[in-house]
Amino acid sequence: MGVRAATAWISWGRAAVIAALPLAACSSGQGPEDKVVAEAYGEKLYWSDLRMVVPVTASPEDSAAIARRYLDNWARDRVMLQMAEQNLDKSQLNLEAQIKAYRESLLTFAYEQALVSQNLDSVVSGSQVQDYYDKNIANFQLKDNIVRVRWFKLRTGDKKMTKRVDQLWRSNDKEDLHKLEVLLARQGTPIQDTRDDWVEFSTLQQQVPLRPDNPTDWLQQHTRTVVEDSTGTYFVEFLDHRLKDSTSPIDLVEGQIRSIIINQRKLKLVERMREELYTNAVANKDVRFP
Numbered sequence: 057m058g059v060r061a062a063t064a065w066i067s068w069g070r071a072a073v074i075a076a077l078p079l080a081a082c083s084s085g086q087g088p089e090d091k092v093v094a095e096a097y098g099e100k101l102y103w104s105d106l107r108m109v110v111p112v113t114a115s116p117e118d119s120a121a122i123a124r125r126y127l128d129n130w131a132r133d134r135v136m137l138q139m140a141e142q143n144l145d146k147s148q149l150n151l152e153a154q155i156k157a158y159r160e161s162l163l164t165f166a167y168e169q170a171l172v173s174q175n176l177d178s179v180v181s182g183s184q185v186q187d188y189y190d191k192n193i194a195n196f197q198l199k200d201n202i203v204r205v206r207w208f209k210l211r212t213g214d215k216k217m218t219k220r221v222d223q224l225w226r227s228n229d230k231e232d233l234h235k236l237e238v239l240l241a242r243q244g245t246p247i248q249d250t251r252d253d254w255v256e257f258s259t260l261q262q263q264v265p266l267r268p269d270n271p272t273d274w275l276q277q278h279t280r281t282v283v284e285d286s287t288g289t290y291f292v293e294f295l296d297h298r299l300k301d302s303t304s305p306i307d308l309v310e311g312q313i314r315s316i317i318i319n320q321r322k323l324k325l326v327e328r329m330r331e332e333l334y335t336n337a338v339a340n341k342d343v344r345f346p
Contacts, residue, residue, distance in 0.1 A: 094127055096134035101127075168326050176325055180314045188313050189306050196304040201257040201271050204295040207264060208240060208247045211288040217243075218289055222282065225291050251295050254308045264290050272299050 094101040109126050110119050189196065210221055224236035240247060248263075257271055265285045268274035275297050283290045298305060306313075337343045 094131060096131060097138045099134060101130055168329075171329050172322055172325060175329070176318070176321060178318055178321075180317050184317060185310055185313050186306065188317060189309070193303055196309050198298055198300050198302055198304050201275055201297065201300045202254040202304075202308070203257055203260060203275070203297045204251050204253070205255060205260060205292060206247065206249045206251065206295060207290060207292040208245050209264075209288045209290050210240075210243070210245060212243065221291070225293075226280070254298070254305065257297075264292055266292070275299065 090102050090104050092100045093103055093106055106123060106126060110122050114122065210218060212218065221236065221239065224232045224239065227233070237247070257266075257275065260266065265283050266281070275294065276299070278294065280291075280293050283292070334343070
């Protein structure tokens with residue numbers, strides 16, 4: 057069957073299928089009622105194939121739309137495959153070896169993953185993290201300045217309120233800090249506190265209008281700063297910082313190190329299991345070299 061003939065057959069079949077779809081929606085898909093709904097180059101598509109992609113709960117209109125789309129895609133794929141087989145040379149058509157290699161690769165990978173999931177020790181102690189960090193410290197250089205920071209934004213235009221907040225904020229008295237927190241709570245102003253997490257300075261700059269010419273030098277000279285923009289006043293306190301090109305603190309890269317250690321264990325485990333399986337196969341004479 058040529059391309060035009062196949063396409064015409066499919067078009068006719070598609071119209072008939074879509075028209076009859078609601079009537080056949082409840083059919084079992086087995087036996088003589090499992091009719092051919094499309095054919096291209098000798099390959100057939102059956103009712104049972106089509107019904108698998110049409111939900112039972114779909115309305116007649118939705119069923120028809122789904123069927124039409126599926127038939128169109130099926131037909132187009134068949135035409136492209138036929139043209140490929142007719143027009144590619146033998147070297148390009150020699151896909152069997154590639155398919156076989158791909159299948160073997162998938163099977164091997166799936167089996168290795170199953171063995172790893174059953175045998176891998178995924179517990180990494182703090183001392184193991186520290187040991188890896190110490191031995192590979194050159195690999196953990198910061199690409200940006202990082203900070204631990206506490207800041208809030210005061211939106212009020214009341215200068216008296218702003219002055220009062222500034223006084224409490226600059227005080228080292230714990231009672232004044234408590235008063236500040238109460239005052240900000242009444243204003244509906246949240247305090248952003250990252251004392252437990254490192255934040256890249258460039259990320260902070262997306263939230264706070266800090267625009268120093270040289271952030272590395274500026275961070276070494278400031279522990280507190282107040283900046284303004286058209287939307288309010290920002291009070292920023294730097295609790296800690298690490299500079300670009302210095303060594304990352306271990307708590308920042310701990311998760312990365314754990315992943316590296318576990319991946320190394322996976323590779324060693326797979327290599328060991330491969331060797332054991334091969335040795336056993338040779339011992340059992342499942343593998344021989346006549």
